[in-house]
Amino acid sequence: MNQAQSAPSPRLLPPILLLGVPGAGKGTQAKRLAQRYRIPHLSTGDIFREMAHSESELGKRVWNDMRQGNLISDDVVCQVVVERLDRDDCRGGYILDGFPRTLPQAVWLMDFLESGPRTAVRVIVIYLTVGYNDLYRRLLGRRSCPTCGRIYNDFTQPPRQAGVCDLDQSPLVQRKDDDPAVIRERLSAYEQQTLPLVEFFRGRGSLLELSGAEAVDRVTERLFAAIEQAALEPPPAGAA
Numbered sequence: 109m110n111q112a113q114s115a116p117s118p119r120l121l122p123p124i125l126l127l128g129v130p131g132a133g134k135g136t137q138a139k140r141l142a143q144r145y146r147i148p149h150l151s152t153g154d155i156f157r158e159m160a161h162s163e164s165e166l167g168k169r170v171w172n173d174m175r176q177g178n179l180i181s182d183d184v185v186c187q188v189v190v191e192r193l194d195r196d197d198c199r200g201g202y203i204l205d206g207f208p209r210t211l212p213q214a215v216w217l218m219d220f221l222e223s224g225p226r227t228a229v230r231v232i233v234i235y236l237t238v239g240y241n242d243l244y245r246r247l248l249g250r251r252s253c254p255t256c257g258r259i260y261n262d263f264t265q266p267p268r269q270a271g272v273c274d275l276d277q278s279p280l281v282q283r284k285d286d287d288p289a290v291i292r293e294r295l296s297a298y299e300q301q302t303l304p305l306v307e308f309f310r311g312r313g314s315l316l317e318l319s320g321a322e323a324v325d326r327v328t329e330r331l332f333a334a335i336e337q338a339a340l341e342p343p344p345a346g347a348a
């Protein structure tokens with residue numbers, strides 16, 4: 109291949125990790141990335157739901173914990189994730205959304221990637237940042253369609269007709285956890301957990317910080333450019 113300037117082949121993409129406060133637009137952006145690079149979008153929520161319904165030993169353990177409302181330990185979370193990453197559709201890269209969530213999970217993941225059977229020389233960690241006020245407003249503006257699940261936002265991604273789904277004309281609803289008090293609580297819990305992760309990846313030279321405060325399409329454009337740039341660069345010094 110002598111056309112190194114064109115978009116990288118999906119085969120060459122390192123794993124992509126998405127970090128960002130709730131409401132920064134991770135889910136929407138992850139779907140777009142998955143489409144463009146034809147790689148799976150692995151959200152921890154989805155992985156866990158699928159695992160909890162499987163017949164495996166691990167699945168039963170997860171199901172029990174979820175049913176009893178127990179906190180799932182880092183150890184179990186990591187086992188579930190590794191089982192998913194081992195599947196064939198992850199060979200050409202993948203997007204992890206919602207994992208790692210804690211510092212031990214991040215350390216574990218890097219160890220797995222550096223020494224496990226599915227070695228990756230590097231990862232691309234995207235940190236979508238949004239200022240507190242923007243974020244607050246944005247979470248308050250979030251609406252979803254009870255029929256098809258599509259998510260809208262009065263500020264950043266409004267439906268064509270206010271309050272109504274573009275696809276099926278259902279009246280849009282606000283999620284219970286998008287209420288102001290719950291939002292404040294979630295944001296502070298998130299900061300406590302995630303800032304150490306951000307520092308961890310920054311220290312390894314693999315963090316791309318990107319403002320998620322702009323219009324969704326603009327963020328997507330920047331994201332594509334940043335990922336394609338990062339994929340072409342040599343691994344950071346000190347990486348395996």
Ligand SMILES: [Zn+2]
Nearest residue numbers: 253256273276
């Ligand atoms: Zn709908």
